[in-house]
Amino acid sequence: MATQEELHRAVVDIGRASPEGRKGTAKYLKLLDYSVLQQCIHCGMCLPTCPTYDETKLERNSPRGRIALMRHIAEDRLEVTQAFGRELYFCLGCLACETACPAGVHYGEMFENARSDIEQAGVLRNGVRDRVRGLTLRWLFTRPRALRMAGRLTWFYQASGLEFTVLKLKLTRLLPTRLRALESLTPRVQSHFSDALIRPVETPPNQKYRVGLLTGCVQDLAFSHVNRDTADVLLANGCEVITPRAQFCCGSIHAHNGELELAKQMAQRNLGTFELERLDAVITNAAGCGSHLKNYGHLLQDDPIFAERATQWSAKVRDIHEWLAEIGIRTPAASVQQTVTYHEACHLCHGQKITRQPRQVLRAIPGLELTELPESTWCCGSAGIYNITQPEMSQKLLQRKMANIGKTAAQIVASANPGCSVQLQTAVHNLNLKLEIAHPISLLARAYRKSDVQG
């Protein structure tokens, strides 16, 4: 087992140190269609929307700079170096640059391939980092049962009083500072996961559609109630909900962290989850997953067996807000006298270009007052596991986000991605704020329930 010090270093060093001067050759960036790399005309329109460039004002920390490096590598003018590795792990992968890009550059695709090259070349490798990646990416997130088991253990730690005791006795002080911060970033795990809360098939009395519901990984462990709320909202809007008990991780965490082959395997496994032909849509309520799920068609485009199925899949996937906007949202009868502001998850607004629909959901709730959040599309610093790998930059972004939230004086912050919600929740907890973080769908579900009670 790794010592505590090693673990600490690993947490900080994911995407950082390993023996200096390591180099390697690229495979993924070279296999990538050159036109994808060539699409960037380096006009610079992405620079003002890039959170890392905004912070440092260094070209290398901008999308344009990173693409230039990738191009250098694809053209053999530069090897895959450690500095390149660090750079690509300093990138949040928020995709704000894709929204800003008039030329339609697919930065996300380049980013995933570049990170795969970094892992393949091993320029950031060290023993502990390998072990952490092996345990999480290769083991935990490929095995749904193991993940739920890990979830149960965490729940036990949090619910049994053990966590309370540890915190009370200030035992976390024994941990290095960064690991102590990580303790507070651990999401509150729910006592019941989605399979205990949602039956495999639930049918509303006035059924108009049939949809499949994806329960996600973090969503399932930490926000299983959001999955229940999603099912309730779908039912309230005439959708029969099919929720298979065993679901696999969608693979976005693998694709974003340099494990494209694993990501493809996860996608292949997921394609068997539903009888697609029988469904009107496959629903996801986690922005990060949704963005990746819609990309299956592209991810498996060269797969002789799965390509066609993956295209069908991608065509059926809908973010919950998108789906509701498409079929029309039933207005709840009861009104809610609260103020809300909407934080846009990167993989919803940039990854999926969904900005209008979540606001439609919020506006559908009578009495709920929506105040626009300044810089609503600026990343909160969660960015998958970025808050663990790059704590400093992540904290800066979180502070900026919280300052903007403060300007709205809203009572609730609506956020449609589990990563963002954990990140915001951490700030609320640390700053001791009276602020609720909720999924827009939970707010809608709550309004429906209130209507039911009032009859």
Next chain:
Amino acid sequence: MHKVAADLTRILGSQQVLWEREHLATYGFDGTAALEAPAGCVVLPKTTAEVSEIVRYAAHNRIPVVARGSGTGLSGGSVPVPDCIVLCLVQMNRVLELDQKNLTIHVESGVVTQKVTELAEAAGLLYPPDPGSMKISTIGGNVAENSGGLRGLKYGVTRDYVMGLEVVLANGEVVSFGNKCVKDVAGYSMKDVFIGSEGTLGIITKVLLQLVPKPQAKKTLLATFSQMDAAAETVSAIIAAKIIPCTLEFLDRITIRCVEEYAHLGLPLNAEAILLMETDGHPAVVEEEARQMAEIARGHGATAVQLAKSEEEAIQLAAARRAAFSALARVSPTTILEDATVPRSELANMIRFIQQTATKYQVTVGTFGHMGDGNLHPTFLTNEKNAAEMARVEKAMEEIFDYAVCLGGTITGEHGVGLAKKAFLPKAIGDASLGLLRQLKRTLDPDNILNPGKIFD
């Protein structure tokens, strides 16, 4: 680390000097297609004193210095020259003063244009120059290139708003020109020598800008045409009717398609051309001018003339137009953007000539531009990896430049000469003028260390 980087690190500290390959590769280009060269090292000064020290060091050691802001230039002006020091000014971005009594704003040269626009707006004022890259371009870069924008025909260009400059000369000496006075004829107008000098005469470190009152009203119209020259004739007719709107922007079919794909504004995809027309000023005048412009457009064959429904829609239309150049990259990977400019009476001729030349050389050209000031942006949609096509592009470009000059126009309206148009400059301005330019350069930069090889050799 090589010696120059080591020396500069001693002057500036390690945070402000970049020399690793992974940094240098990202400063080898600007917004210009197909031009790239490696930098020797990059420095990021934070004060005028630091800039002065860097230039002094460079002068002493005869090392070329290439200044840049955000690197959005379109003529290769900030592309490095071999073994140069790239002097990047983006970290000199303090706003020094907004003077509401004199209607001026004083900023460091690394301040982003958009920031000036926003500060002016918040004070009920207007900073009119609005180049396409204003979201990220720096004021220093705008002054060095004398950038234009969408409002040129009524409000002029960057030069018309510069009241004063602080410049670091080639020997490292710091000089200031101009002040807040509307009138000042003490000596030669030296600030005007540095405006548009493309980093070849001095390094601009501070800029004093003039602001104007924000117009009370504004109206934006979108006219659709089924023929390109009908749009050109409409523009000529509007000017001839003695109307000077603030914006008369033109987009052709290819450009409309690309912009629509990006911005989703519902632009007419089957039109051959659209004109974006904007008038601002006193509400009554705006009302009257908008009515007249719509009438003239219809009279010259516009198939539809629409009024922007809201201020928001008007802003979206202008923003979409600013994205035209980059959006054209959706068609092909290399977009070579030109800015041949002609007197406005010659617009229809120029447009027709561009179309004919594109056909003659079998190249794809998307044309858009600031039609109201005669400044067109024929953009070649090509692939730098295709040598044969690139050669045809070169030829077509040369003919378009020649024709523009022959119509009494110029090879560049607002992008500068830099590297991209260097070859065409002698023909455009003549030997006598070029000689004078050279003499001026020798006087101000005798060792030829400031952005050498740009504009002319």
